[in-house]
Each structure stands twice: as C-alpha cells, then as structure tokens.
Amino acid sequence: MEGLTAAALGIGLVVLGFGALALRRPLLWKLLGLNVASGGAILFLVALSHRPGARPPLVGYPPGTPSADPLPQALVLTAIVIHFATLALSLAYAVSLTERLHTQETERIEEEAEEEMAR
Amino acid sequence: MKKWLTLAVLVAIAGVLACGLSALPPRDDAPPWRGLAMAYGAGNGVAAVVLGARLYDTLLEVLVFALAMVGVRYTLKPLGRHREPVVPERGVVREMADILLPVVVVFSLYLAASGHLGPGGGFPAGAIAGSGLLLLAMAKGVERLSRELHEGTLELLKYGAIAAFLVLGIAGFILDLRGSGFLVLFNLLIGVEVTIGTWVVLHYFAAHRGEI
Numbered sequence: 001m002e003g004l005t006a007a008a009l010g011i012g013l014v015v016l017g018f019g020a021l022a023l024r025r026p027l028l029w030k031l032l033g034l035n036v037a038s039g040g041a042i043l044f045l046v047a048l049s050h051r052p053g054a055r056p057p058l059v060g061y062p063p064g065t066p067s068a069d070p071l072p073q074a075l076v077l078t079a080i081v082i083h084f085a086t087l088a089l090s091l092a093y094a095v096s097l098t099e100r101l102h103t104q105e106t107e108r109i110e111e112e113a114e115e116e117m118a119r
Numbered sequence: 120m121k122k123w124l125t126l127a128v129l130v131a132i133a134g135v136l137a138c139g140l141s142a143l144p145p146r147d148d149a150p151p152w153r154g155l156a157m158a159y160g161a162g163n164g165v166a167a168v169v170l171g172a173r174l175y176d177t178l179l180e181v182l183v184f185a186l187a188m189v190g191v192r193y194t195l196k197p198l199g200r201h202r203e204p205v206v207p208e209r210g211v212v213r214e215m216a217d218i219l220l221p222v223v224v225v226f227s228l229y230l231a232a233s234g235h236l237g238p239g240g241g242f243p244a245g246a247i248a249g250s251g252l253l254l255l256a257m258a259k260g261v262e263r264l265s266r267e268l269h270e271g272t273l274e275l276l277k278y279g280a281i282a283a284f285l286v287l288g289i290a291g292f293i294l295d296l297r298g299s300g301f302l303v304l305f306n307l308l309i310g311v312e313v314t315i316g317t318w319v320v321l322h323y324f325a326a327h328r329g330e331i
Contacts (some may be wrong), residue, residue: 004140011136015129022125044136057164059156070152070164077169078180081242081313085187088320091195095328099198105154 003050010047013040019023026104027094029085045072045079155219160299162236170235174288177305181312185281188316195327210318216258223251244306246312250316261325264285273315280312 017037021073032111049072054059098104101112152164159171169177228247236238256264284305290299 005192005295007140013135014136015133018132019125019129022128023122032137043138048139056238057152059153059162059164060237063153064169065153066162069150071150073171074168077165077240077242079178081180081184085184086315088195089187089190091324092191095324096194096198 003047006047007044008048010040010042011042013037013043016040025106027097027106027109028104030106031090031094034090035083035087038079038087040081042076042083045076048072127178128326135240140233146181160235161302163233163234166302166306168237169240170305171297174292174305178284178288178308181281181284183292185277185312185314188277188319191320191323195323198327200327210266212254213258217256220251220255221255223247227310227314228282230249230307232303234306235299239306241305241309243312244310248310249317252314253321256321256325261322264324267319267328273318276311280308280315284308284312 014111017035020033021037022048024030024033032033049069051066051068054068056065057073061067082085094104097109101109102108103112132168152167155172156162156167159167161167161171197229227244230239230247231244234244237245252264287301287304287308
C-alpha cells in the first residue's frame with residue numbers, strides 16, 4: 001500500500017511539474033517545473049521497487065526476507081546525478097541568456113532570437 | 120485552447136505513468152540479486168548493479184557529469200567576475216565550519232569506503248564532500264578558497280579520475296578480476312569526480328553570476 005501511495009504522489013508531482021513547464025512564462029519557473037517533474041519521476045521509480053514488508057537490498061539481512069528491487073534504485077542513482085548535472089548546465093545557460101537579453105520571459109526571448117536570425 | 124491542450128497532454132502523461140503501476144505488488148519477491156552481489160563481492164544489491172553488472176553505464180554517467188561541468192564552466196566564464204563576497208562574513212559560520220568540517224570530511228570518506236557494504240557510495244560521498252566545500256567557502260569566502268585550490272590540480276584530478284576509472288574497468292573486464300577492492304576504488308574515484316564537479320558548479324555560479 002505504501003508503494004501505491006508513493007507512486008501516486010510521484011505521478012502527481014510529475015503532472016504538477018509538467019503543468020508549470022507548459023503554463024508558466026518565465027524561464028526560471030520552467031526550469032523549476034522540470035525539476036519538480038524530475039523529482040516526481042524519481043519518487044515513482046523508487047516506489048516501483050517497493051515490495052510488501054521489504055527491507056533494503058543488503059546481504060546482511062537473513063536470506064528469505066523480502067527485499068526491495070535493487071535495479072530501479074540503481075537507475076534512480078544514475079538519474080539523480082544526471083539531473084543535478086543537467087540542471088546546473090541549464091541554469092548556466094539561463095544566466096547567460098538573461099545577461100544578454102535582460103529578460104526571462106520566454107516569449108520575449110523568442111522574439112529577440114527571431115530578430116537576431118533576421119538580421 | 121492552449122490550456123485544454125496542456126491538460127490533455129498532462130492527463131496522457133499521468134495515464135502512461137499509471138500503466139507502470141502494474142509493476143507494483145501483489146507480485147513476487149525482487150529478482151534474485153543475492154547471487155549477483157556475492158559474485159561482485161558487494162554487500163549491497165544496488166552497489167552490485169551500479170559498480171558490477173552495469174559498470175559501463177556508471178562510467179558513461181560520470182562522463183556525462185564531467186561534460187556538463189565543462190559546459191557550466193565555459194558558459195559562465197565569459198560573464199563578469201564579481202569581486203565582492205557572495206555571503207557577508209559572519210563569525211558564527213567560521214566557528215561552526217571549524218567544528219563541522221572534519222566531521223563532514225570523515226563521513227564522506229566513510230561513505231565512499233563502505234558504500235559497497237551498506238547504504239552509501241561514491242555519489243552521495245561526493246555530494247557530501249562538495250557541501251563541505253560549500254561550508255568552507257561560506258566561512259572563508261569563495262574567492263579566497265578558489266585561489267587556494269589550484270585549478271590546474273583540480274582539472275588534473277578530475278580527468279585523472281575518469282582515466283583511472285576507465286583503465287580499472289577495462290582491466291577488470293579483460294583479466295576477469297572481481298572483488299570488493301575494485302568497488303572501493305571505483306567509489307573513491309566517483310567521489311573525487313563528484314566533489315570536484317560540485318565545487319566547479321558552486322564556484323562558477325558564485326563568482327561569475329553576471330549582471331542583470
């Protein structure tokens with residue numbers, strides 16, 4: 001049951017994050033929404049590795065105890081680090097873009113980019 | 120119109136994710152990972168997967184991490200450099216840093232060295248050591264700390280860690296060597312890599328934050 005609750009929460013976070021990504025105008029809000037969606041996906045994957053009465057996948061527990069599935073957890077370990085790295089990179093791009101165009105509104109950024117292309 | 124379209128897409132995403140719930144219990148126990156953990160000399164199923172069965176995956180992940188850090192560096196470097204300190208200096212932070220820093224460093228080393236036996240591993244260890252550096256930077260000032268940590272040495276360590284990871288992985292694969300020692304070495308190398316990456320992010324975001 002805990003697994004189901006956590007998975008539902010993860011789906012909710014993903015939907016919330018993607019909603020912010022689609023509907024909010026400023027660039028930083030969009031990145032924040034993507035961040036929340038990524039957290040939801042991570043929670044969802046961890047919830048999928050849950051088993052009833054599960055222990056962490058450690059050899060120290062006596063054989064036969066139900067244990068969580070280590071594969072999604074290893075996947076999530078990768079996802080968290082890549083998430084951190086890509087978030088840092090996208091924030092760096094956002095900083096550089098704001099420095100050049102003096103705005104964070106995505107529509108104005110698009111207009112400026114089109115003007116630059118036309119020139 | 121746009122809102123309804125967004126809503127439809129969101130519902131579709133939620134539906135796709137809900138299909139994944141079929142992997143939830145009631146289902147059998149987890150796959151038999153104990154044999155895998157024993158074969159790689161790990162006491163931790165996650166470490167056996169990350170550093171044993173899917174080592175190449177972890178190597179590529181570390182490469183992506185290093186590449187993103189290089190990207191951060193070259194994106195932020197042309198922006199203006201700030202001379203004034205990011206955080207105003209406070210005596211409390213300096214005193215607490217003196218007390219907390221040894222604990223943080225020892226804990227991070229412990230996590231890296233025992234990550235194959237229990238909870239832990241190279242990535243959390245690196246993140247913890249990076250936060251220790253953040254604490255030190257708040258106490259001493261980012262500029263002073265970045266002058267004391269020589270950038271050339273850090274670069275050498277960063278790429279050296281990746282190269283050592285690659286050589287160790289390939290040697291272990293060709294010579295068919297396995298064991299706990301390999302896992303400890305991999306965890307330490309990952310820890311070094313992640314620590315330096317965290318420091319690069321912190322340093323460049325603090326020093327080259329541009330002007331609006």
